[in-house]
Amino acid sequence: EAQVTQNPRYLITVTGKKLTVTCSQNMNHEYMSWYRQDPGLGLRQIYYSMNVEVTDKGDVPEGYKVSRKEKRNFPLILESPSPNQTSLYFCASTPRGRTDTQYFGPGTRLTVL
Amino acid sequence: GNSVTQMEGPVTLSEEAFLTINCTYTATGYPSLFWYVQYPGEGLQLLLKATKADDKGSNKGFEATYRKETTSFHLEKGSVQVSDSAVYFCALPQGGSEKLVFGKGTKLTVNP
Numbered sequence A: 001e002a003q004v005t006q007n008p009r010y011l012i013t014v015t016g017k018k019l020t021v022t023c024s025q026n027m028n029h030e031y032m033s034w035y036r037q038d039p040g041l042g043l044r045q046i047y048y049s050m051n052v053e054v055t056d057k058g059d060v061p062e063g064y065k066v067s068r069k070e071k072r073n074f075p076l077i078l079e080s081p082s083p084n085q086t087s088l089y090f091c092a093s094t095p096r097g098r099t100d101t102q103y104f105g106p107g108t109r110l111t112v113l
Numbered sequence B: 001g002n003s004v005t006q007m008e009g010p011v012t013l014s015e016e017a018f019l020t021i022n023c024t025y026t027a028t029g030y031p032s033l034f035w036y037v038q039y040p041g042e043g044l045q046l047l048l049k050a051t052k053a054d055d056k057g058s059n060k061g062f063e064a065t066y067r068k069e070t071t072s073f074h075l076e077k078g079s080v081q082v083s084d085s086a087v088y089f090c091a092l093p094q095g096g097s098e099k100l101v102f103g104k105g106t107k108l109t110v111n112p
Helices: none
Strands: A004-007 A010-013 A019-025 A031-038 A042-051 A054-057 A076-078 A087-094 A108-112 B003-006 B011-014 B019-021 B023-026 B033-038 B044-050 B056-059 B062-065 B075-077 B086-093 B100-102 B106-111
Touching: A004 A087, A010 A019, A019 A031, A019 A087, A019 A108, A042 B100, B003 B086, B003 B100, B011 B019, B019 B106, B023 B033, B023 B086, B033 B062, B044 B062
Parallel strands: A010 A108, B011 B106
Antiparallel strands: A004 A019, A019 A076, A031 A042, A031 A087, A042 A054, A087 A108, B003 B023, B019 B075, B033 B044, B033 B086, B044 B056, B056 B062, B062 B075, B086 B100, B086 B106
16 A cells, blocks of 8 residues: 555654654655644645755754655654644655655654643 | 645534635646645545646545636535545645645534
């Protein structure tokens, strides 16, 4: 089954404690991205990657890092989380050059105390 | 860049009522347009799409027509069900890239 998986689904942590949210896709897609969803703001792109070892900032990259060492994985790293990063996070993937087949993960709800 | 303005809601309807969620866009050229749906506790799913002007996308009883004259892509359903309760997002690609630009979302609650 074609899918994007994220882990963990729920996470409560404290300010400053480094964390990683994993994202994996099994469709051999080149393009992967991370979004955050906040009430009244919709979804905003954090980072994206066009292929292995190619990443770039989205609209709200501050406080986040990513890496793309393998095609299937695109982890989101929060080196020193802060309460304003409390949000719902989605990973997405799509073949390069396509937008009509974008697949989203189930989401990770992060709370930073 | 491309942008989308979406009716924010929330919207509360009774079962079998008619639904319209407004979406207007600003874009260079004529990009594809999308409606995504997010059911409670789940990720986003593509509900329907239209790839060119005057196209009508449809799925699960929902419809939206790509209108370039009014730069709109309003979502409609003739008779909503409790199971349609969800958040709906209008979206379009950003300048020919794979990135999607989303509206702020409209939360729909359908009461029995």
